[in-house]
Amino acid sequence: MVEDCLSKFVQEQLWNQVPVAIALIDRDFRISEINSAFKEQYGGGVGRPCYEVYKGRKSRCKNCAAAKSFSDGKTRVREEKGRIDEGEQRYYIVHMIPLRQPDGHIPCIVEMSTDITLTKQLEHDKIEAERLAAVGQTVAGLAHGIKNVLMGLEGGMYVMRSGMDRSDEERIKRGCQMLEDNVARISTFVKEFLQFARGHTPKVKLTDPNKIAQKVYDMFYQKAAMAGIGLKLNLQEKIAMAMMDEMGILDCVSNLVSNALDACEISDKPGRSVSLSTLDEHGALVIEVADDGVGMDYEVKKKVFTNFFSTKGSDKGTGLGLLTTSKIVQEHGGKVSVESEPGKGSVFRLVFPRDRLPTMHKKEEG
Amino acid sequence: MTDSNEGRKKILVIDDEPSVVIYLETLLQDNGYNTISASNGNDGMEKALEHHPDLICLDITMPEKSGVSFYRDIRKNEETKDIPVVIVTAVTYYGGDPEPFKNFLSSRHIVPAPDAFFPKPIDKKEFISKINELLA
CATH class of the missing domain: 3.30.450.20 (PAS domain)
Structure with a gap:
């Protein structure tokens, strides 16, 4: 029945x-x-x-x-x-x-x-919204960067004028130097900003994530060894290939490793190390860079993906590295996450859900 | 850079931008103050405890220890809690309105708001006039 x-x-x-x-x-x-x-x-x-x-x-x-x-x-x-x-x-x-x-x-x-056309459309809209949010953040970040440079320029003029009033040649020279430094910073900002803002479609092809990690490891191994920092490479064996812009992702991973080495360099802990890993986790390709360097406090962690935010001082960082990384990862449908604790170190993860990775461009298909 | 004119009031300038430090120190010295400087919150804390400045000019985004952490710590320390703090920053939170940011600095940790807030680049006249007022 x-x-x-x-x-x-x-x-x-x-x-x-x-x-x-x-x-x-x-x-x-x-x-x-x-x-x-x-x-x-x-x-x-x-x-x-x-x-x-x-x-x-x-x-x-x-x-x-x-x-x-x-x-x-x-x-x-x-x-x-x-x-x-x-x-x-x-x-x-x-x-x-x-x-x-x-x-x-x-x-x-x-x-x-x-x-699933509607779901696909929503997914596309979400990526687009994230991209636009990044553009908004860029404008706010640009204002922040310019204010600092402007303050440096005003400072240079003030110090120079103050030196002239006192016939203090040392002070005049110092003011000139401030002007030169900040004009140079504007040039760097403009160059990097244009690089960041330029419309970029990832040139994707089937790529071996381990090959990217290996290349980055080879690039930094010597630098790390010279600074007394251990650089370890943990590759997941037989990791599946992924549709990626090899050069773009290489830039992202290099940025993270370079930052991790910097974080270790300013830490005075013994036996400092940076590890670069690849793994497949819950349907996503993950590239992870972990360090046991200085770590970040809550405020710094909140702002690491804001452009022109740098903790490296004006001579070393423009504050665009992590933002560019975040942008490239977003273009691959992925996300950058960070865990960090002051004094303990940081873990940056590039997470690429495999079903959101870009597909081959028509012209490249044949 | 330290000006050793005795009897002058002492101001601690904390900023990771060397140009900003030189600028603020020169400006303050030209207006009759002695200055000391630090390039981040940790260094700033050490200098504050060692030199007991009469006032602190504080940047927000700095390496190692941000201005926010520094501010909260200095307000909670018995030795330093009454030192006036003037924030000098390029942060553009809340559309540039300093009030919500001052509240943010104080509310969560139940410490008083900073004494003054100057967005970069500063208005020299207003800045010096506020410092004079706070140290009168």
């Missing part, structure tokens, strides 16, 4: 009321059955090839997942780009489940596709 009810529910209600487009694909890759949601989304399609209905193609897709499931009997889940409706690309999560007969033969595949 219950089985009959369940069967009726599945056939009549679930099949036609579930908000997921379901189709049965036969061994000729033709659609043999569809539910209401499929009919609504694709306007029908029974008897037509799946590739034609789903993608508007004239031949089977390269890497056809249904063909693989027919051959190995495994269920597959893939994110697929679908047809373009009124100029808008549609995205789907497609589950391919082989229907197996008692003798093991697979006569058809059940394809269930959920339209």
Whole structure:
């Protein structure tokens, strides 16, 4: 009795009321059955090839997942780009489940596709909003940087004038030096600011994250050794490749390692060290830089991603490094997180959820 | 840089920007004060305890120990809690209005707000007039 009810529910209600487009694909890759949601989304399609209905193609897709499931009997889940409706690309999560007969033969595949175009759009909007927030922060940061330089310039003029009033040559020279230093700082700011503000689309390709970490390690190993700081490399074996802008991420990791070495250099603890690690964690690629240097207090930690904020003094940092890092990581759909405690050290993590990593540009696809 | 004219009141300038330190020290010396300086909060704390300045000019964003931590610590220390503190900073929080920032500095740690707040670049006349008033 219950089985009959369940069967009726599945056939009549679930099949036609579930908000997921379901189709049965036969061994000729033709659609043999569809539910209401499929009919609504694709306007029908029974008897037509799946590739034609789903993608508007004239031949089977390269890497056809249904063909693989027919051959190995495994269920597959893939994110697929679908047809373009009124100029808008549609995205789907497609589950391919082989229907197996008692003798093991697979006569058809059940394809269930959920339209995730809206989710994709929201995700894109969120990344865009984060980018705009970074631009706003940039403007505020620029004002902060300029104020400091302006104060230095005014100071230079004051000290010079005060020296002239007293015929104090030493003071005049000091004022001149202040003017020169701050004019030089403006040049550096402008150069780095333009570099930061320039529109940049990551040039992504399949990249080995361990290769990036190894390159950064090679770049800094000697510098660390000379400063008496241990630099350790912990690479997760056989870590999956990722779609990344190799040079961009290399810059980010270099920034973090360089900062970590600076934090160790000003710490007087013995046995200081910096470790650079790669790992896969909860569907995300993580690149981590940990140091046991001076660490940061709450106020500094809050401002590390604000541009022109630097704790390294005007001769060493422009305060753009971590902001640029944050921007590049955001362009990869990722996030930078930081844990730090004064006197104990800091851990910076670049976290790239693998499903948010950029996809290949059209022109690069072929 | 230290001016050793005896009898003059002593001001501690804390800022990590060398140009700002030279500027403020020169300006204060020209206006009849002795000065000492520090480049971060830790250094500043040591100097404050050692020299007992009559007033402190304090920057906010500094390495190692920020001006915020320094301010809260100095206000909680019996030896230093009554020294007037003048904030000189380029921070642009709260759209440049100093009041919320002064409240932020004091509220969470239940310490009094700073005595004055000057955004960088400072207005020299106003700055000196405020210092004179606080040290009168």
